[in-house]
């Protein structure tokens with residue numbers, strides 16, 4: 001499906017989505033409470049069939065006090081791809097887990113938890129993935145500091 | 155080796171002319187060590203592509219310097235080539251590998267990451283700023299990444315260091331680490347010319363020894 005058709009199909013699926021600018025492919029923003037239902041429809045709908053979650057990451061918009069979660073989906077069957085974005089508040093970073101839809105999300109969400117401290121509801125095993133288990137803080141947050149880190153001299 | 159390095163100087167020292175003999179013995183041992191460096195390649199990021207893959211492939215061909223037998227096992231290696239960013243969690247593993255290597259062992263650190271932290275020196279929560287806190291380094295090869303020529307220059311520098319060592323009398327003595335930087339403004343032609351001449355002298359002195 002090309003981007004316009006895809007967008008139309010998504011709009012009928014979920015009227016509350018909006019198009020996100022500045023992306024290298026079709027990108028839509030979904031309200032957080034609609035995410036779980038929207039994602040499972042994306043996978044199960046025959047015309048869409050997004051069967052791969054390529055990547056999942058987050059962006060720390062510290063000035064706007066929010067995290068933006070990014071999901072990059074792709075369909076092997078139809079050959080189209082899509083970026084789904086969700087904004088969650090920075091001081092209460094909770095999002096629904098999609099690991100029951102795509103199994104790989106389990107580790108990807110663990111990594112985002114590790115780096116940004118986003119908490120996933122209904123995640124089977126939310127532990128740190130890359131850093132040591134006793135690590136304090138979440139290093140990819142823009143305001144992260146520790147004793148080891150060197151500040152750039154002005 | 156134990157017999158030669160531990161007992162031989164003791165027996166030979168009273169004999170006149172023995173230091174000449176020990177010197178010759180040193181030369182032979184050092185020559186063979188310097189020309190058969192078997193690297194344990196420890197490539198963790200981009201430098202590995204240049205230093206291990208490009209340098210080992212046919213265009214640059216590290217086999218000319220006798221350092222092509224890359225070993226994935228520390229027990230069979232005597233040169234540890236650290237190419238790439240070393241993070242805090244990797245450092246203990248690197249130390250373990252170094253300790254598993256048999257003496258004599260040498261370490262070449264390639265790239266600015268292992269020299270100082272390189273591009274990750276500021277605002278990094280995990281990158282080590284320099285390898286020297288983890289393992290003792292013999293030769294530093296600067297660059298981000300160093301070209302294969304620069305790596306060869308590092309190997310040749312290490313060979314020079316090894317050949318200067320007093321293997322029989324003072325085995326295992328570590329020399330001061332050196333920075334093997336190519337002089338600024340050098341062209342590829344000059345590098346190739348220098349390498350060619352180095353290889354020729356190497357060959358001639360080898361012939362002299364054999365003949």
Ligand code: SF4
Pocket residue numbers: 199200201202237238239264265266267268272273297298299300
């Ligand atoms: S020195 Fe440069 S090329 Fe080498 S590992 Fe570091 S960043 Fe990569």
